Amino acid sequence: MVRRTPKRLDYEKELRRQGVRITRQRSVILAILSETEDHPDALEIFRRASAEDPSISLSTVYRTMKLLGDMGAIHRHAFEGGPSRFEHAGGEHHDHLIDIETGDVIEFKSERIEQLQDEIAKALGYDIVHHRLELYGRKRRAG
Amino acid sequence: MVRRTPKRLDYEKELRRQGVRITRQRSVILAILSETEDHPDALEIFRRASAEDPSISLSTVYRTMKLLGDMGAIHRHAFEGGPSRFEHAGGEHHDHLIDIETGDVIEFKSERIEQLQDEIAKALGYDIVHHRLELYGRKRRAG
DNA sequence: GTCCAGTTGACAGCCAGTTGCAAAACAAAG
DNA sequence: CTTTGTTTTGCAACTGGCTGTCAACTGGAC
Numbered sequence: 227m228v229r230r231t232p233k234r235l236d237y238e239k240e241l242r243r244q245g246v247r248i249t250r251q252r253s254v255i256l257a258i259l260s261e262t263e264d265h266p267d268a269l270e271i272f273r274r275a276s277a278e279d280p281s282i283s284l285s286t287v288y289r290t291m292k293l294l295g296d297m298g299a300i301h302r303h304a305f306e307g308g309p310s311r312f313e314h315a316g317g318e319h320h321d322h323l324i325d326i327e328t329g330d331v332i333e334f335k336s337e338r339i340e341q342l343q344d345e346i347a348k349a350l351g352y353d354i355v356h357h358r359l360e361l362y363g364r365k366r367r368a369g
Numbered sequence: 370m371v372r373r374t375p376k377r378l379d380y381e382k383e384l385r386r387q388g389v390r391i392t393r394q395r396s397v398i399l400a401i402l403s404e405t406e407d408h409p410d411a412l413e414i415f416r417r418a419s420a421e422d423p424s425i426s427l428s429t430v431y432r433t434m435k436l437l438g439d440m441g442a443i444h445r446h447a448f449e450g451g452p453s454r455f456e457h458a459g460g461e462h463h464d465h466l467i468d469i470e471t472g473d474v475i476e477f478k479s480e481r482i483e484q485l486q487d488e489i490a491k492a493l494g495y496d497i498v499h500h501r502l503e504l505y506g507r508k509r510r511a512g
Numbered sequence: 513g514t515c516c517a518g519t520t521g522a523c524a525g526c527c528a529g530t531t532g533c534a535a536a537a538c539a540a541a542g
Numbered sequence: 543c544t545t546t547g548t549t550t551t552g553c554a555a556c557t558g559g560c561t562g563t564c565a566a567c568t569g570g571a572c
Contacts, residue, residue, distance in 0.1 A: 281551090347506050
């Protein structure tokens with residue numbers, strides 16, 4: 227059962243409920259985030275937002291990403307050798323496989339790995355607050 | 370069977386063999402790296418190097434870390450929310466648990482997780498080139 | 513010792529991201 | 543719809559971590 231991306235208005239309603247002002251700029255950015263399935267960086271979000279409202283500044287994009295991140299509405303991923311990339315939160319937890327040739331990101335999930343991580347941390351006397359698991363790979367050529 | 374940290378001269382000999390000039394500065398930095406068991410960042414290495422030779426510049430530390438990284442003599446880790454931290458290569462592969470309160474780094478290894486990662490990548494049609502697994506946690510208070 | 517490509521320190525430049533500030537805009541109250 | 547007070551914005555300046563430039567210096571082959 228696939229969870230569908232929340233719509234723009236769901237985001238806005240939820241943020242308003244938390245006392246966040248919905249400005250024209252934030253609305254545009256939220257729309258972009260809720261409609262995409264990829265993992266754009268701040269500059270890419272800025273480009274897409276600019277197409278819709280040329281007056282939006284890159285600062286505002288950065289500030290909005292920070293705000294949304296702090297509120298838990300989006301996740302920020304600092305993959306190797308590039309700027310942070312974002313995705314809307316709300317789906318299930320997952321990790322990432324990054325295509326080192328194209329930069330494409332594939333999401334995956336392994337209950338078993340999560341479980342092993344917990345066991346390892348426990349054995350070392352720690353509670354995991356969060357983790358980062360990224361696989362960097364190259365598409366296997368058939369043949 | 371624990372592999373012992375290679376000594377400074379081992380490093381130097383190996384680098385010389387690969388055609389790298391061993392300067393006074395590099396020698397000092399290599400000594401620091403081969404004698405530490407922690408994961409210092411460039412500034413910390415600079416501080417330790419300065420104590421031994423005040424004329425060493427931070428630029429040289431950065432350049433040397435890049436050089437040694439490219440040669441495979443050290444590993445660079447970009448943990449969350451901080452500068453890159455380094456460790457000498459030469460031990461077995463391992464992953465890291467980072468204490469989010471102290472910044473301490475604990476190394477661990479899980480054959481099983483590595484294996485699961487390979488399986489996941491394979492299932493997605495990829496060959497893993499490298500990966501990053503970091504657990505961020507807090508020491509469990511005995512209660 | 514001589515020589516010169518490789519290396520250095522100083523410092524400018526770069527990149528992703530943050531911040532200070534005056535002007536503009538949201539939204540609550542009237 | 544207007545007023546009001548706080549938030550947010552665009553802009554430009556700034557930051558931190560790191561890389562590039564360049565004249566002076568130096569390791570190490572001869």
